[in-house]
Amino acid sequence: MTETPPHVPVLLAEVLDALEPLPGSVIVDGTFGAGGATRALLDRGAEVVALDRDPSAVRGGGGLAAESGGRLRLIEARFGDLESVARGLGIDAVDGVVLDIGVSSMQLDEADRGFSLRFDAPLDMRMEGAGRSAADLLREENEETIADILFHFGEERAARRIARAIVADRETAPYVRTAALAEMIARVAPARRGELTHPATRTFQALRIAVNDELGELLRGLVAAERLLKPGGRLAVVTFHSLEDRIVKLFLASRSGRGHAASRRLPGEPAEPAPTFDVPRGQPIEPGAAETRANPRSRSAKLRFATRLDAPPRGAEDSMVALTRLPARRGRQG
The missing domain is CATH 1.10.150.170 (Putative methyltransferase TM0872, insert domain)
Incomplete structure (x- = not known):
């Protein structure tokens, strides 16, 4: 019988470049799916805490967890809870967080879902x-x-x-x-x-x-990652939808201080909080022609990434929360 090749996530090489995993580093894969990113991180020598809200994905990853020699802990949970999950495992800070947002290829291929x-x-x-x-x-x-x-x-x-x-x-x-x-x-x-x-x-x-509630979960995951990443830790997020990408883009712009100029402040206006992330230029990164030919689902994918600075984490601003919800309708009737 021919063995099924392991699933290769979209923009995997670019995600690994963004995370720069080293042997012994601790990475949270908040969206385990078919396990492609987790497997690649394990191959680089990292220790991985992998989460997935889909119980079938967690069951399907049992073999990889068994092969990992204890370097993979696979847990059924939403990635918005990644901070509490890690702390429940005795992990106070991590070197990286990766999120691959949206429905997985595995879920799309399961007819009854x-x-x-x-x-x-x-x-x-x-x-x-x-x-x-x-x-x-x-x-x-x-x-x-x-x-x-x-x-x-x-x-x-x-x-x-x-x-x-x-x-x-x-x-x-x-x-x-x-x-x-x-x-x-x-x-x-x-x-x-x-x-x-x-x-x-x-x-x-x-x-x-x-x-x-995918957009709300995305924002909760970004805020949790900010709280859990150690200074110098890396965040990498792959999105497939314009609304998802907009939330990630605005979150990182807010956290990196882009668009703010101290010289334009009014007298007495409080200073902006210190940046919590450094966001390199040249983003988003999108799949190349070879990847989109091999995997048409990758066409809409975008990768954004950042490095955690040592400023204290923040909560989710109301303007960001509003992006995850339906707008209020005036005179709306139930």
């Missing part, structure tokens, strides 16, 4: 298998909220039209399977000429983000 348009499956999309599913959301939320989810998390231009059809149809036939939802969207909001993706792609993306 409902993440992919390629399969007719239950409309689930829950990474942990707990809480409200995508079908629950479409059955319970009002038309305005569904439209907001599709527009703000999926950047779907036809959000109102799709939400109106969902609410009308659910009176007699609620959407509970991926194929039915995708077929309806293709009918009421067909792809524009020249579009290569299925017209339901943005809706599926938006529902997945909402079901799993």
Whole structure:
């Protein structure tokens, strides 16, 4: 039998260059997935604390953990909890944190999870298998909220039209399977000429983000990484969606002091907090032509990275939290 080759994450070589793992260094892989980044870090001699909120990913990594000789601790947890997980293991500071945001290739390839348009499956999309599913959301939320989810998390231009059809149809036939939802969207909001993706792609993306609170989790993970990294420690984040990249970009800009000029302060205005990260120029880093040919899923990937300075960590600013939530609607009715 031919052995299946190990999964190679997007921008792996660039992530390793950003992290600069050394033998004995302690790295948190907050998104274990199929284990590709963790395996590469172990090969460099690092010790890894790997997290994944998906219990199937944790079960699938049991073999790698057994092979690691104790250098891999694999834990079922959200990466927003990476600080508390590490401290629970007696680790007060780490040399690196890597986050690969969004749905994994493994999850997309599991037909019954409902993440992919390629399969007719239950409309689930829950990474942990707990809480409200995508079908629950479409059955319970009002038309305005569904439209907001599709527009703000999926950047779907036809959000109102799709939400109106969902609410009308659910009176007699609620959407509970991926194929039915995708077929309806293709009918009421067909792809524009020249579009290569299925017209339901943005809706599926938006529902997945909402079901799993992915943007909120991303911000919690960034704040936790800032608290856990030691001075000189490295943070590397790979995103696949413009909203994710915007949050990472703004977080690192805020933490590095970019855009602030002390000479422009008003008399008595307090000084900005000291920068907590150094962010090298030339970002984001994107996949090259060879990688995108070999793996079309990598086309939208962006890597941003930074080095932790010795200033005290900060909390999440309200302006950053607002990016993870639906905007308030004036006169919104329930």
